[in-house]
Amino acid sequence: MSHKLRSSRIDALVRCCHSVNLCQKSTMLFQSISRLRLQSFPRRTIRIVQFHINCNSFNGNKLGDVSEYKIINEGKAEILQPSCVFYNPVQEFGRDLTVAAVANFVQIRQQEIKDGKFKKGQYLTKTFQGNSDRRSTKETSHDDEIIQAGKKYENEISILEGLSASGLRSIRFGLEVPGVKRIVTNDFDKAAVDIIQKNIERNKLDHLVTSSLGDASMVMHMSKGTDEAFDVIDVDPYGSPAQFLDAAVQSINEGGLLCVTCTDMAVLCGNNPESCRARYGTMSHKSSYCKEMALRILLQSIETTANKYTRYIVPMISIRADFYIRVFVRVFESAEKVKLSSLKFGNVYHCMGCGSFTLQKLARKIPKRNAFHIVAEYGPPVSDKCEHCNQRHQVVGPVWADRLHDVDFVNKVINYVQENKDDFQTHRRIMGMLSLISEELQDSPMYYLIEDLCKAVHISQMKQQMFMSALLNAGFEVSMSHAEQNSIKTNASNRDIWDIIRSWEKLHPARQLRLVPGSVAANILSQDPVLDVSFDQHPGAKQESKKAA
Ligand SMILES: C[S@@+](CC[C@H](N)C(=O)[O-])C[C@H]1O[C@@H](n2cnc3c(N)ncnc32)[C@H](O)[C@@H]1O
Ligand SMILES: [Zn+2]
Numbered sequence: 130m131s132h133k134l135r136s137s138r139i140d141a142l143v144r145c146c147h148s149v150n151l152c153q154k155s156t157m158l159f160q161s162i163s164r165l166r167l168q169s170f171p172r173r174t175i176r177i178v179q180f181h182i183n184c185n186s187f188n189g190n191k192l193g194d195v196s197e198y199k200i201i202n203e204g205k206a207e208i209l210q211p212s213c214v215f216y217n218p219v220q221e222f223g224r225d226l227t228v229a230a231v232a233n234f235v236q237i238r239q240q241e242i243k244d245g246k247f248k249k250g251q252y253l254t255k256t257f258q259g260n261s262d263r264r265s266t267k268e269t270s271h272d273d274e275i276i277q278a279g280k281k282y283e284n285e286i287s288i289l290e291g292l293s294a295s296g297l298r299s300i301r302f303g304l305e306v307p308g309v310k311r312i313v314t315n316d317f318d319k320a321a322v323d324i325i326q327k328n329i330e331r332n333k334l335d336h337l338v339t340s341s342l343g344d345a346s347m348v349m350h351m352s353k354g355t356d357e358a359f360d361v362i363d364v365d366p367y368g369s370p371a372q373f374l375d376a377a378v379q380s381i382n383e384g385g386l387l388c389v390t391c392t393d394m395a396v397l398c399g400n401n402p403e404s405c406r407a408r409y410g411t412m413s414h415k416s417s418y419c420k421e422m423a424l425r426i427l428l429q430s431i432e433t434t435a436n437k438y439t440r441y442i443v444p445m446i447s448i449r450a451d452f453y454i455r456v457f458v459r460v461f462e463s464a465e466k467v468k469l470s471s472l473k474f475g476n477v478y479h480c481m482g483c484g485s486f487t488l489q490k491l492a493r494k495i496p497k498r499n500a501f502h503i504v505a506e507y508g509p510p511v512s513d514k515c516e517h518c519n520q521r522h523q524v525v526g527p528v529w530a531d532r533l534h535d536v537d538f539v540n541k542v543i544n545y546v547q548e549n550k551d552d553f554q555t556h557r558r559i560m561g562m563l564s565l566i567s568e569e570l571q572d573s574p575m576y577y578l579i580e581d582l583c584k585a586v587h588i589s590q591m592k593q594q595m596f597m598s599a600l601l602n603a604g605f606e607v608s609m610s611h612a613e614q615n616s617i618k619t620n621a622s623n624r625d626i627w628d629i630i631r632s633w634e635k636l637h638p639a640r641q642l643r644l645v646p647g648s649v650a651a652n653i654l655s656q657d658p659v660l661d662v663s664f665d666q667h668p669g670a671k672q673e674s675k676k677a678a
Contacts (some may be wrong), residue, residue, distance in 0.1 A: 192320055201297065204228060204552055205278075205304040208297050208328040214321045215294035215367075219451055222555040223365075224298050226542075227388055228305050229553065230446060230457050231361055233541045234386045235286050235308040238360065239276075241384070276308040281337050285310045289352070289359040291345030291373060292316060292366050296325035296338075303334040305552055313359070315341035315348050349376035360385045368393045371408040371430065378435040378442075381460050386445070389431065392453040397423035414525045417484055417578040420449045420612035421533075422477070425574070427456055428529035432470060441466050446542070447533040448562065449612040471503050475530030477575070478511045482520025482649040483585050485623035487511050488574050491527050517627050517656070518585075518649040532571045539567045565611040569618060573606070576616040577626060586650040587643040588634050593617070597670035599629045602663040607670075627653055628660035636664075 192198075198209040203221055210216050276282065287310045290299045299314035312334075314325050325340040341348060345364070352358045353376075360382045364370045370389045377387055391397060396404045399415035406412045409430040416422060424447045432442050442458040471492035478487045489510045494501045511522055543563045550556045583590045593615050600607045605621040619626070634654055644651040 192323055198324075201295075203297060203554070204301045206297060206300040206328075206332055208295055208300060209324060209331065210295050210297075211320070211324055214318070214324050216297070220453075222450055222558055223390065223453070223455055224301060225546075225553040225555045226446075226448070226455075226559055227298065227363065227457075228301050229542050229546050229549075229559065230388070230538075231286075231288065231302060231386065232306045233538065233545055234361065234445075234457075234459075235306060236541075237538070238286060238384070239308060278305050278307045278309075279303065279334070279337070280307075282308055282310055286360045287358075288312045288361040288363070289348065290314050290363045290365070291348060291377075292364065293325055294321050296321075296328045296340070298363065298365070299325075299338055300328055300332050300334060303329075303338045304332060309337060312338045313341050313348065314338055315343055315345055317342065317344050345373055346376040349373070349380040353380040358382050361388070362386075363388045365390045366392075369396070369408050370427075374431055374434045378431060378440055378460055379438050383460075383462050385460055386457060387431070387442075387460055388455065388457050389427065390453055390455045391423070391427055394420075394423060394452060394454070397426055397454070411528055412525055414479055414523050416479055416486070417581040418486065418575040418610075418613075418616075420454070421575055421610060422525070422528060423454050424449060424456065424533060424612070425528040425530070427454060428458070428531075428533070429474060429527055431456070431458060432473065432529065435460055436467050436470050438462075439464050439467055441470055443535065444529075444531075444533055445535045445538045446563070446566065448566065450562065468503065473529060473531040474527040475574075476508075476524055476526030477528060478509060478522045478524055480511075480515040480518060480520055480522055482515055482518035483627075483653060484577075484581055485515060485517055485627075486575055487623065488530055490530055517623060518652045519647075520649060530574060534566055534569070534571070536567050536571065539563050543567065562611055565609060568608050569610055570606055570608045570620065573608075573618045573620050576610040576613065576618045578613060579615050579617060582626065582630050586630055586634060586653050587639040588630070588637055591630075591633055594666070594670045595633075595664050596629065598667035599632070599662050599664050600625075601667040601669050602665060603629075603660055625660050627656075628658035629662050631656065631658040632660070632662035633664070 192211045192213070195209070198211045201208050201210045201216065203224065285308045288299070288302055290296070290302070290312070293299055293314045293316045296314045299312050302309065302312050314329070316322050316325065319342060322340050322342040329335055329338045329340060349359075349362065358380060362377050362381050362385065364373045364377055364387070366373065368391075370391055374389070377389070381387055393408070395401065396408065397413050398419035399413045402412040402414060405426065409426050410433060411426045411429060413419070413422065413426060428442070428444055428447065435442055440460055440462045442460055445457040445459060447456045448454065472490065472494065474491040475488045476491065478489065480486070487510050489508055490506050492503050493506050495504055514521060543560055546553050546556050546559050553559060579593055579596050580590055596617060597607050600617070600619050600621055603621070603625065605619050605625065607617060607619045610616040610618050631654060639650065639654065644654065
């Protein structure tokens with residue numbers, strides 16, 4: 130490569146991808162380039178250039194020597210993994226969960242066909258129904274057969290992994306998910322697709338899995354409304370999936386399962402609110418509950434995108450794990466339901482002093498003759514200054530204000546993983562996480578962190594069970610959130626929450642020196658609690674999933 134690598138080229142590389150692992154020759158080249166052209170480029174750019182030098186290594190052998198590949202065993206798959214193609218062992222949890230979720234989705238789909246909810250071959254978006262030269266309505270002949278993984282079933286589920294790297298996830302779908310018609314394993318990196326093909330052959334899945342080289346959005350758009358459209362689409366990018374959502378929600382078959390990962394957590398959690406708005410349509414903000422907000426921002430974005438095409442989503446599982454969030458949503462089509470979508474959005478008023486939050490729905494229903502219509506909600510739901518600490522609010526939204534999970538589906542996945550433990554290395558974590566999810570209060574968005582509540586008034590931290598007991602003794606509902614440790618979800622109001630803190634402070638006083646007049650802590654503690662608080666141990670304060678763990 131010439132030392133005169135142009136900045137515009139580097140910019141293009143920035144947009145392409147980022148990864149690591151330099152061979153010695155690339156290191157030398159890279160060092161020369163760095164000296165000449167890149168002094169002022171951020172570290173991420175440098176990593177991207179490293180990637181390209183490595184993967185396109187100029188000796189013409191992109192993937193290097195097969196003997197240098199690692200062999201990865203995960204689930205039932207055994208794949209070859211060269212250093213220049215993405216692989217993250219930490220995401221085995223996410224892949225295990227996805228395999229289990231997709232396997233359960235297939236069963237649900239089959240049941241829906243039996244129940245007559247969908248006819249076989251009738252999954253296509255209504256926009257394309259009647260376009261008979263583009264679709265078929267073939268019937269299958271395996272109604273009484275025991276459906277197996279690894280076998281091809283005509284007119285059953287088709288899966289697209291749009292961004293596949295080495296194809297590990299798709300190979301696992303092929304070997305572990307029963308009732309599949311075909312799996313397309315796509316990546317826009319030639320080196321990745323070469324290794325995908327090798328891995329398909331290695332796992333003897335040529336009859337079921339096809340490698341594909343292309344831009345994921347393009348592949349989705351090309352499939353739209355044809356026999357080739359997909360029932361399951363997996364979007365697992367570096368960073369934000371925003372650019373793929375439009376194609377995904379349009380092209381997926383009616384009732385299909387869309388699985389989306391975001392790793393740009395900093396953006397979603399308020400580090401760059403303006404980038405969050407540009408990607409997802411919502412200003413993010415910093416808060417104790419930002420991990421759940423990240424999920425709500427993503428779901429809002431998918432729903433808004435789907436609504437443009439008379440489609441809407443139903444979240445099945447929305448999960449935050451490690452450094453990413455991932456949602457599994459079904460995509461349906463209905464002009465009537467889309468009209469109701471405004472009821473699923475809300476704005477959050479977040480106090481910048483004490484962190485109290487109030488969710489206000491975007492819209493409300495009002496009766497109209499024998500029906501109703503949807504109008505904007507009244508507002509604001511809070512005063513100019515926070516009634517607890519006298520600070521101002523930030524308004525954040527719109528965000529998804531509806532349920533995050535389908536608990537029946539979550540329980541089905543738990544049972545499936547329990548019954549097939551040997552196939553899932555991370556089964557303990559999946560069952561623990563999904564149990565927490567199944568116990569989450571579905572209609573109490575966001576959560577409090579006890580640590581942050583106590584910090585706000587300078588008192589020592591209260592135990593989670595103590596806090597939960599106080600809420601339960603006062604008659605409120607309470608659960609944890611899977612998204613954060615020591616989190617509290619409840620239907621109690623901000624005032625009730627602060628009353629519990631105030632009552633605790635009376636038993637364990639804050640140091641007066643730290644209660645500067647006019648400060649957040651002083652303002653909160655200057656009010657007497659109204660709620661009758663008891664810290665007696667409540668039997669419900671120990672959640673089932675915690676007991677099991
Ligand atoms: C995070 S990795 C995928 C990991 C994989 N799903 C797994 O489970 O191991 C992201 C992959 O997306 C590919 N990629 C990035 N942008 C793409 C695009 N527009 N179309 C297709 N592939 C893309 C990259 O080459 C990379 O291999
Ligand atoms: Zn406040």
